[in-house]
Amino acid sequence: MTEQIVQLQGITKEFIDGGVSHRVLDRLDLLLTQGDTIALTGASGSGKSTLLNLIAGFERPDAGSLSLLSEITTSWSDNLWSHFRRVSLGVVFQQFNLLTPLNVEDNIAFPLxxxxxxxxxxxxxxxxxLGLRPLLKRHVETLSGGQQQRVAIARALAHKPRLLLADEPTGNLDQLASLEVMKLLCELAAExxxxxxxxxxxxxxxxxxxxxxHLNNGQIHE
Ligand SMILES: Nc1ncnc2c1ncn2[C@@H]1O[C@H](COP(=O)(O)OP(=O)(O)OP(=O)(O)O)[C@@H](O)[C@H]1O
Known part of the structure; x- marks a missing residue:
């Protein structure tokens, strides 16, 4: 049976800005099943990062229910959220966010x-x-952007997460490096x-x- 990885039902999220409430996600429903791959698009400020932060447990919804791996998260403690992130989640950021005091090998071994x-x-x-074998002992800050993002991908997938969240993973790369990173990311995640x-x-x-x-006016359009 295909497993439900993420399910949002009626999720609403508001922020107060200058005393005024601003609804970023508006009774949003969505379902992501095992192996699904989604491109999340939307104008700047439409709530894309807010949505990822909710799924990673860094923000809480104001209304609605969020299920992860078929479990409703509403009553999850901080410990359960940490367990989910440690075991089941991989994350890749635009800014790589590698552990700069460590070399490539130790960055990849970190989630393990x-x-x-x-x-x-x-x-x-x-x-x-990912072509990282010759770089294993190199300190990550000495690597190019494309090399650093390949390390970030290896680190994000090392513990075989069920879900990978990627926020503009190629935003800092030139076109050639972007396409190479995307191809590797998809192939390895699919495995x-x-x-x-x-x-x-x-x-x-x-x-x-x-x-x-596509996120617009707090709703997803597919
Ligand atoms: N912690 C917060 N406090 C107040 N407002 C917030 C907070 N986080 C996000 N917002 C507001 O929510 C809206 C959506 O922000 P979000 O970062 O999710 O958008 P985005 O689609 O990821 O934008 P971008 O493409 O520019 O990164 C914005 O108006 C933002 O100012």
């Missing part, structure tokens, strides 16, 4: 250590597929049936995903 896991054949496969929600402003990058969600 958090989960009490050792380096394994999947990590070797990630490293080889573990990892679902992806990727925020992008690039139609070229959106083409790599199976589905499109």
């Amino acid at each position: 250590r958090l989960n009490g896991l050792d380096w394994n054949s999947w990590c070797d496969h990630l490293v080889d597929s 573990q049936d990892t679902s992806i929600i990727m925020v992008t402003h690039s139609m070229e990058c959106a083409q790599f995903m199976q589905r499109r969600w």
Whole structure:
């Protein structure tokens, strides 16, 4: 049976700005099942990052219910949210957000250590597929943007998460590096049936995903 990875029902999120309430997500419904890959588009300020932050548990909805891996999260404690993020979630950011005191190998091993896991054949496969083998002992701040984003992808997938959230993962890369990063990201995620929600402003990058969600006026249009 295909598993439900993310389900939002009637999700509303408002922020107070200058004493005025501003509704960013408006009774939003959506369903993401195992292996689904989504390009999330929408104008600046339409709520894309807010949606990712809700799914990662960094924001709480004002109304509605959010289920992750078929469990309703409404009563999850901070510990359960941390467990979900550590075990089931991988994240890739525009700014790479690598651990700069560490080398490439230690960055990739970081989520494994958090989960009490050792380096394994999947990590070797990630490293080889992403062309990182010659760079393993290099400090990440000495790498190019494209190389750093490939490390970020390996780190995000090392613990075989069920869901990958990517916020403009190619926003800092030139066109050639963007396309290469997108291709590798999709291929490697597909190998573990990892679902992806990727925020992008690039139609070229959106083409790599199976589905499109466009966020407008607090609603998703597919
Ligand atoms: N913590 C917050 N407090 C107040 N307002 C917020 C907060 N977070 C987001 N907002 C507001 O919510 C709206 C949506 O912001 P969000 O960052 O989700 O948009 P976005 O679609 O990701 O934009 P961009 O493409 O520019 O990154 C914006 O008007 C923003 O100012």
